Amino acid sequence: MFVAHFDVDAFYASVEIRDNPALRGKPLAVAGASRRAVVLTASYEARPFGVRSALPLYRALEQCPQLVVVPPRMAVYKEVSRDIFAIFAARGHPVEGLSLDEAFVACGDATFDEACELARAIRADVLAATQLTVSAGVANAKMVAKIASDSCKPDGLLCIAPGDEAAFLAPLSAGRLWGIGPKTQARLEAAGIATIGDLASLDDGSLRELFGSWSAHVKALARGIDMRAVEPDRETKSISSEETFEYDVRDEGRLVAVLREQARDLARALAREDLSAQTVGVKIKRADFTILGRQTHLAEPIRDARRIFRAALHCLRRAGLRGEPVRLLGLRVASFVPGEPKQSGLFDPQQDAPPAPLS
Ligand SMILES: [Mg+2]
Numbered sequence: 001m002f003v004a005h006f007d008v009d010a011f012y013a014s015v016e017i018r019d020n021p022a023l024r025g026k027p028l029a030v031a032g033a034s035r036r037a038v039v040l041t042a043s044y045e046a047r048p049f050g051v052r053s054a055l056p057l058y059r060a061l062e063q064c065p066q067l068v069v070v071p072p073r074m075a076v077y078k079e080v081s082r083d084i085f086a087i088f089a090a091r092g093h094p095v096e097g098l099s100l101d102e103a104f105v106a107c108g109d110a111t112f113d114e115a116c117e118l119a120r121a122i123r124a125d126v127l128a129a130t131q132l133t134v135s136a137g138v139a140n141a142k143m144v145a146k147i148a149s150d151s152c153k154p155d156g157l158l159c160i161a162p163g164d165e166a167a168f169l170a171p172l173s174a175g176r177l178w179g180i181g182p183k184t185q186a187r188l189e190a191a192g193i194a195t196i197g198d199l200a201s202l203d204d205g206s207l208r209e210l211f212g213s214w215s216a217h218v219k220a221l222a223r224g225i226d227m228r229a230v231e232p233d234r235e236t237k238s239i240s241s242e243e244t245f246e247y248d249v250r251d252e253g254r255l256v257a258v259l260r261e262q263a264r265d266l267a268r269a270l271a272r273e274d275l276s277a278q279t280v281g282v283k284i285k286r287a288d289f290t291i292l293g294r295q296t297h298l299a300e301p302i303r304d305a306r307r308i309f310r311a312a313l314h315c316l317r318r319a320g321l322r323g324e325p326v327r328l329l330g331l332r333v334a335s336f337v338p339g340e341p342k343q344s345g346l347f348d349p350q351q352d353a354p355p356a357p358l359s
Contacts, residue, residue: 003230006088007144008134009154010102012041014341015071015080018131028068044154077101080130087125091118092278092297092335094232101134104142106230107296112138116159123157139165141226143178150176154347165224170296177216179223180231196222201311226233232334239273240283240332241265248287248325252316255329255358259316262331263309270333276301276341279334280311284319285328295332301341308333 008014012030017023026047037057041213042082045053049064061067081100088103096104105122107115119136126134137148139311144165146355151172152158160168174196175185191210194198199207200222220226232238238347241262259282263351270277280302281295294315302308312331 001229002110002112003139003142003145004104004105004115004119004122004139005137005142005149006103006119006126006134007136007146007153007308008084008126011101011132012043012072012077013043013046015073015077015133017043019076023068023070026068027064027066028070029049031060031069031071032127033071062177068321082130083129084126084132084134087122087129089124090125093118093121094230094335095280096230096232096281097291100273104145104230106232107138108295112159112161113184117159119157119159128144139224141165141224142228142230143221143226144168145222146171147176151333155222161276166200166222167222170195170200174199177218178226179218179221200319233317238279238332238334239266239269239270239277240279240330242283242327242328242330244285245326248327249329250323250325252321252323254322255316255326257312258329259304259312259331262329263312264305266308266333267303267305267333270303272337275336276339277308278302278335278337278339279333280308280315281287281332281334282315282319283328283330283332284316284321284326287325287327289327291320297335301335301337345353 013028016028018028025045026043027049028043029038029051030041031037032245039051039053039055039057039060041053043110046064046067050058051064053068057069063202077100084101085095085097085103088105093108094106098104107118109119115138119138123134123136126132135149135153135156137145137152138159139145139148140162144160147169148160150157162179174180174188174193174197175182188198199218204215207219211218241275243262244259278298280294281297284292288294296315298311298312
């Protein structure tokens with residue numbers, strides 16, 4: 001499953017330049033007026049002077065006397081942010097916001113090429129709607145997607161194909177890995193470890209010496225393996241219904257009957273909350289406790305039990321169980337929009353073939 005990471009380039013500064021073109025091409029900092037003010041965002045023209053976020057403003061002015069300083073307009077940035085997040089969510093994919101201008105978007109069952117195309121389309125939509133450039137990274141791991149988008153700024157798109165993660169990360173500074181702060185980085189440098197590739201090639205013993213119980217995690221991250229899923233924002237959390245069977249179930253008919261019941265439960269829950277859902281997913285725990293998930297993003301939000309069931313059945317069939325024993329079956333709905341849906345309930349042909357008709 002691919003993840004796209006989006007980050008608007010020099011967000012506050014870019015909004016100021018958009019709204020006042022006289023600022024274009026100048027070294028610009030958005031910062032408050034107090035003596036202790038720090039730079040909130042610097043334009044790309046200011047960055048060669050070492051002016052960047054969190055630098056005290058007096059220092060920024062020492063380093064770049066011609067720096068143009070404008071006060072922040074948070075209300076405007078929040079409004080622009082709402083427009084951008086509406087675009088991130090417009091295709092029904094789960095969105096995990098990290099800040100006003102930065103988010104992960106889960107690409108669902110998209111192939112690599114489809115995920116890259118999705119990122120390209122979202123970048124184009126943001127530019128058309130806001131005149132702002134957003135850089136994007138696509139990869140099969142959150143951390144890799146974020147490092148990719150950071151690496152192609154400004155106005156870039158960098159897609160890391162499956163299998164290329166380790167090679168992409170190898171030449172980068174070890175401090176780019178999540179969880180490696182300046183202190184750890186200094187300690188690594190003292191040990192002759194400068195790049196992520198240096199870390200990835202360490203043997204287990206050296207890794208344990210450096211990182212203790214955290215070493216397996218660091219080893220995986222250095223190879224671009226990061227299993228964290230996109231976690232949609234709280235207000236778009238999911239509702240689910242699960243059943244653990246007393247005896248493992250192999251019979252598909254029985255699983256289908258359980259899904260039908262769960263779809264009714266979820267439809268009632270959605271009605272209660274006055275929400276409609278655009279994502280439907282099934283969770284299957286096999287007899288050996290491994291978990292299998294399949295989900296589908298719908299072109300339009302749904303609420304009624306029959307449509308939820310049809311989407312769930314589609315997911316179950318795609319799981320390809322073929323009589324494997326199942327210990328637990330769960331159904332969840334997510335990607336909520338308020339209110340009742342319009343009545344057509346089509347599947348997005350880009351995402352999914354229509355489900356098989358009900359038996
Ligand atoms: Mg940004």
